[in-house]
Amino acid sequence: MVRVNERAGASVVGVLRGLGSRPRGLTEGEAAERLAWAGENVVRPLPAPGWAPRLLRAARDPFTGVLFGLGVVSALDRAWGTAGVILVLVGVSCVLRAWGEMRADRAAAALGRLVPSTATVRRRATESCAPLAREVPVEEIVPGDVVQLAPGDVVPADVRLLRSRGFTVHQAALTGESAPVPKSPDAADDDGRLCFAGSDVASGTASGVVTATGAGTVLAATGEPPRRRTTAFGRAVNGVSWTLVRIMALAVPVVLAVNAAVRGRGWETLPFAVAVAVGLTPEMLPVVVTAAFVRGARDLAHDDGVIVKRLPALHDLGAMDVLCTDKTGTLTCGTLVVDAAAGDRDAVAWAALGSRWLLDGSDGLGLDAVDEALLAHPSDVPEPLSPGHSCVDVLPFTPARRLSTVVLARPDRPGTRMLVVKGAVEDVLARCAVDEPEREALRRRADALAGGGLRVLAVATAERPSRGRPFTSADERGLTPHGLVALRDETAPGARAALAALTAAGVEVKVLTGDHPGTAARVCRDLGLDLGPGAWDVPDAACARVLTGDRVDTLDDEALAELASRAILFARCTPAHKARVVDALRRAGRVAGYLGDGVNDLPALRAADVGVSPRDGADAARAAADVVLAAKDLTSIGTAVAAGRRATGNIATYLRVAVSSNLGNVISMLVAGVLLPFLPMLPAQVLAQNLCFDAAQLAFAYDRPGPSVLRRPARLRPEAFTRFVTLYGVFNAAADLATFGVLAVVASGERAFHAGWFTENLITQAMIMVMLRSGSAWGTGAGTGGGTGPGERTALPRPLRIAVAALAAIGLLLPLSPLAAPLRLRALPPLYYGLLAVVLAAYGAGLALACRHRSRRRHAP
């Protein structure tokens, strides 16, 4: 740990001297030595929370709250037995949650290590060698290292700037400030001269010396990072939890009222009523959720190289019904080539000159595909400026400005400076001093080129008197246009099929780009996206499938939410527009994903329910994303979506099976409690039965849901869930009541009743585990939004087969075993088993019919 920020205020020479460094950087030997004493540059070495804080956090969940409340009620009523059982349940549920969370954190940390972060440092092999810029893991950065920063980088440590050009950073993680902040070695105060670890570089390039690493950084001293918004998973789990909590809260007065009305019983029924409500809790939920997510994330990492950094993002991927994506590199190949025939030779030559000076001033860092294409273009015209000119300043490209400028000094024109400006046609033309017809003619030509799918830039220059103070964007005025540059980018080969597959899977794809609406519209149409009949250049609500950033600015949040749901393409978007559109879609009730790789995608990646970035995207994009893909393509996103739906399908199956069987038991207990002169189930029997159910239901984490689960976004929906568990809970209770009828005829006594119900309960539980699986032959996918195609069958995976067989076997054999006596059960006459078979056959047939009926209704045209 090193804290040397105090030196930031000194002069550059003073800072370098204080850190024992030079502008050419440390030697490799010095760096290794410093790493040994300064320790690894782990910017946020937050120790993993221990058991105590985890248990406390787990106790804040609504189920625990209700259980605890019921425990207090029981204790006040001096029902110490019930209060004790509830206390044990609260304890078990908190421990399970905390354990699940710990396991999930460990898995996420292990997965996170698969996405390495690197930084560019300037180091020398030995004292006499020339410095070399090379990428090193962020953890190996040491105080005194000279780092180079470019757009999209995450600042790896606290850095005092030595040199910068048009350099701005987002430091929202530290200050909450969302706009980029300019930084320069010449700034008046420390804040302007220092860049803090964890900031994202928004524009420009810089080099600087590391003043503090690891726990010595300002970020480490700031504490907790800002809280993330509630994601789709959080909303879904909350919804389902509160639905259950409401049912539990209702159960107590219902039991009391029924007992009072039918049997004239008073408050003495309270412990029983509380036990009934407690019986509804799906205690294994945290374990099943963790196991399903960890398994899904591990498979994705292993088989497809997809890293899920935040485990619940797997649910959000599966639930995603709209995917917003940028254009370049996703829908197109991302390798731009100058189309010399389509553009103007003069403009191409000026633009290439600008790119060359950008390259020169940035050590090759921070150039985007446009500049790279201009640099790679073989020149067929002489340089527009005579040799000997030099670059004195740069106003780099930013997605918000959509243009870049180099300021050149010419030996043949002393006392003047030449500004070479290139950028989006509208933005450059708006700064040109030309008459309206010429402006209009250039705009029309640009629109025509864009309509052919080309990316178009305008190029302009201006001469200004030289001066001491730096040039700013205010100087980009009164320009003389030199014409247009056209760049070609082929559509990505697999994009059309991948788009069709995502659409078929219920994920609507929307394109959010900074590019010209004509260029983007052409790409969308070529890939089969339906933009409707309207033209993109008519800003009219009737053809609102294409919206521009300017139009978005005119809409309030409500209007945007409505239009954004209909639009397919959003062009000329700044990073802020992209984030606003994603936000509007979420507000319209959609589960929105965002796929992007650049610094202009950061706000949208953070605004989305699930942010996705490719492995080779900007460091900042990878850091902001929840899911990192091996490559930027829509096919691998399809694979990740399928994994998310499988995990959610399994969680939904668990919830459906657990809660409908619990609800069935509650109804049966209620009825039996009124009818019988003894307790319908003894506490030990309740515990034994719950233990069997819970252990068996864990197998759902390893289920393979049927193909229908993959066909639609899988989302835990509280309303569908409530309908489902009510229906199947009643079914379950009907089977119990029929069993009670059989028991009344063939057996007598408390023990026989308990044994008969125990056997039937475990066998019906085994049956619904098979029949109510997501996407199985019978399961309807209710509660997830998934559905079953008529006639689909999926084999039971091994863990489920074992669980189901074990449940049924325990149900049948336990009352005959030596354990029967301590559990106060006893063997039943053979006639009981014969009649039970009839009840179970009727129950199975009824379940199958109900499932089929629901399935048909869901698949009706």
Ligand SMILES: Nc1ncnc2c1ncn2[C@@H]1O[C@H](COP(=O)(O)OP(=O)(O)OP(=O)(O)O)[C@@H](O)[C@H]1O
């Ligand atoms: N290096 C550059 N220099 C000057 N202008 C540029 C440069 N790169 C892009 N532009 C202009 O800015 C516009 C917006 O580009 P930007 O890179 O912000 O879009 P984007 O959202 O990344 O696009 P996409 O969705 O295709 O990835 C482009 O249409 C182009 O006119």
